Amino acid sequence: MKATKDILQIWRKFNDFPMETITKAWYSQISLDNKQRTVELMKLHREKYGTSGNCFDLAIWLIDEFRKNDLNCYAIFTPHSHVAVVVANEEGSTYLCDLGDQWIEPILIDRQHEEYTEEFLEGFFPGSKIRMNVQSNHLVVTYRRPNGKDSxxxxxxxxxxxxxLLAAGEKTQRKLITPLVEKxxxxxxQVAHWEFDNYKSxxxxxxxxxxxxxxxxxxxxANRISRKSGINEEIVLKALKVYSK
Structure with a gap:
């Protein structure tokens, strides 16, 4: 179920990237026009401030990297405005890539592949076992926590x-609800998973x-979030103040 080398070498470029809604709150005060940033601007912000972005930012950036390496890919949605990426390797096998939910690595979603299984697996999602169920037009992922609870x-x-994708990203970037950071x-x-969610971590x-x-x-x-995520502390504080309004 693990991805092949051609996919993993791109995916691993994002190993240190948090998923965060800090940037969109900060950037909302800077840009009066488009709120969904280009890949070039995301790269500039990461270099200067250590930011990355929300699930739309990460999906758009990951797609750009895959395509630069001649890998076919596209975005897919959940009913609740979450986005992930499907990529095909050189042999045509497809994999789910979900940086927005901070998966450890991509996972096979090709039912015809000899390695495909619907057993619970470790090593793909931090702190949980996962089980894939691929149908013709949808995918159901089951997460099993250490306490036995499933979601x-x-x-x-x-x-x-x-x-x-860009239109949905623009819409999402304009919604400021609560600050969230996952890393x-x-x-x-093991690979653990740190989370800040509305003043609990x-x-x-x-x-x-x-x-x-x-x-x-x-x-x-702001200091704790900065230390855990690598995002510039001043940027974090500015974003928290935006959310507080």
Whole structure:
């Protein structure tokens, strides 16, 4: 179920990228026109401020990298405005690539492939086992947490055009609800998952979730988020102030 080398060498360029809604709040105060950034602008912001972006930013950027390496790919949506990428390797086998949910690595979604299985698997998603169920026009992913609790996510496998993707990205970038940051932590024995969600933070390990001490000020939160994510602390603080309004 693991992706082939041609896909992994592109995917791993994003290993240190968090998924975050910090950037869109900060950028909303800068751009009066388009809110969905170009790949060139995303690269500039990452170099200067350590930002990355939300699931739309990451999907658009990943698609650009795949296409530069002559790999066919396209975006797919869930019913709840989440976006991921489907890419085909040189042999034509297809894989799900979901940077927005901070998967550890891509996973096979080709039912005809001899390696395809619908058993629960480890090593693809931080702190959870996952099971794939691919149908003709949709994909259901089941996540099993260490406490045995299951949750599901459904993707429509209909390819999304570039124009549709950019339009949906623009719409999403204009919605400022709550600040969210997720970051994979590549440890010696596992890949854990750190998350900040509306002034609570925790890390998910193979053994379960560990909550962090809640902080008392926006400045303290900005410092913690910056240390965990690599995003410039001043940018984080500006974004938190936007959300607070």
């Amino acid at each position: 599901k996510q459904r993707f429509d496998l209909t390819p999304i055009s570039d124009d549709e 994979r932590l590549f440890l010696v024995d 925790f890390t998910s390990y193979k053994t379960g979730r560990e909550k962090e001490i809640e902080l008392g000020s926006m400045e303290e939160w």
